[in-house]
Amino acid sequence: MAGLPVFLKLEDKKVAVIGGGSVASRKVSSLVEAGAEIVVISPEINARLEGMVEAGLLEWRQKSYEYGDLKGFWLVIAATSDSSVNHQVYQEAKEMMQLYNIADRPDLSTFYTAARVKKGDLQIAISTGGKAPALSAEIRRELADKFGDCFGEYLEFAGEVREWLLENEDLEERRRILRAIASREIFDNLLAGDLDRVFREMEKAIPERFFNERAL
Numbered sequence: 725m726a727g728l729p730v731f732l733k734l735e736d737k738k739v740a741v742i743g744g745g746s747v748a749s750r751k752v753s754s755l756v757e758a759g760a761e762i763v764v765i766s767p768e769i770n771a772r773l774e775g776m777v778e779a780g781l782l783e784w785r786q787k788s789y790e791y792g793d794l795k796g797f798w799l800v801i802a803a804t805s806d807s808s809v810n811h812q813v814y815q816e817a818k819e820m821m822q823l824y825n826i827a828d829r830p831d832l833s834t835f836y837t838a839a840r841v842k843k844g845d846l847q848i849a850i851s852t853g854g855k856a857p858a859l860s861a862e863i864r865r866e867l868a869d870k871f872g873d874c875f876g877e878y879l880e881f882a883g884e885v886r887e888w889l890l891e892n893e894d895l896e897e898r899r900r901i902l903r904a905i906a907s908r909e910i911f912d913n914l915l916a917g918d919l920d921r922v923f924r925e926m927e928k929a930i931p932e933r934f935f936n937e938r939a940l
């Protein structure tokens with residue numbers, strides 16, 4: 725069965741990650757960007773996680789997992805190298821919460837993590853339904869090259885325009901402008917990395933009033 729792709733809002737949600745190796749640190753990096761309140765429970769952590777602890781991005785509880793550790797958490801990722809420990813985490817998680825990812829047991833997990841391309845607010849999530857995670861990673865690399873940083877800059881501005889339109893234009897006009905500032909031509913220029921042309925094209929479609937009010 726294909727999963728439903730969603731983007732979880734994790735700002736200030738308590739998330740536990742059990743284990744501190746390469747899989748844990750990869751998943752923690754995404755959790756940090758999502759603004760989660762992260763606690764890593766593991767007797768040891770790798771250098772990447774150590775760096776994140778030093779930067780104040782997460783809390784490290786230096787211990788082995790024990791039943792009861794998941795109290796108060798909203799979501800958990802079990803990524804220890806010991807499959808029996810991962811299974812114990814699963815048993816507690818299914819009593820405690822809805823969202824758990826057991827890194828070596830996709831069959832028991834309630835969600836998988838997607839490979840992800842992120843350029844500012846643009847996120848592209850990739851999954852193979854657990855069939856070939858390494859292919860997901862390969863597709864991510866391909867798309868990360870295609871979709872440059874200018875998508876992030878474009879979205880900053882497009883978001884501002886959209887907010888203004890929602891307050892100032894009726895539905896019909898809004899739709900027309902929103903489509904015009906995301907035209908095929910603009911998309912092609914974004915792919916080409918030509919942000920100057922993108923903004924010039926956008927300006928043609930945006931009412932002058934927007935720029936006047938913005939300048940105030």
Ligand SMILES: C[C@@]1(CC(=O)O)C2=NC(=C\c3[nH]c(c(CCC(=O)O)c3CC(=O)O)Cc3[nH]c(c(CC(=O)O)c3CCC(=O)O)/C=C3\N/C(=C\2)[C@@H](CCC(=O)O)[C@]3(C)CC(=O)O)/[C@H]1CCC(=O)O
Pocket residue numbers: 750751825826827828829830835836837838839840850851852853854855856857858860861864
């Ligand atoms: C996409 C990505 C996101 C992330 O983890 O952040 C991710 N795995 C990544 C990489 C990767 N994983 C593995 C390899 C080695 C090659 C290989 O074995 O194929 C590589 C390649 C590499 O490291 O480059 C091994 C592996 N993975 C899983 C198992 C257990 C099993 O299948 O039983 C095993 C065997 C472990 C063992 O040997 O014991 C399970 C899962 N891995 C998933 C996600 C979920 C399905 C996503 C999908 O449908 O595509 C799922 C089901 C659950 C989950 O973890 O959420 C991330 C790409 C990061 C990036 O973008 O670079």
Ligand SMILES: NC(=O)c1ccc[n+]([C@@H]2O[C@H](COP(=O)([O-])OP(=O)(O)OC[C@H]3O[C@@H](n4cnc5c(N)ncnc54)[C@H](O)[C@@H]3O)[C@@H](O)[C@H]2O)c1
Pocket residue numbers: 742743744745746747748765766767768769770787788789803804805806807809827828857
């Ligand atoms: N889902 C995926 O993408 C994916 C990819 C590769 C591997 N895996 C699976 O993920 C697991 C972890 O892989 P890894 O490469 O990160 O391993 P790793 O050896 O790098 O790290 C394992 C971590 O688990 C910690 N740990 C061990 N026992 C513990 C306990 N009782 N309580 C808390 N922490 C404990 C260790 O201190 C270490 O930090 C393995 O089961 C592996 O099969 C999943």
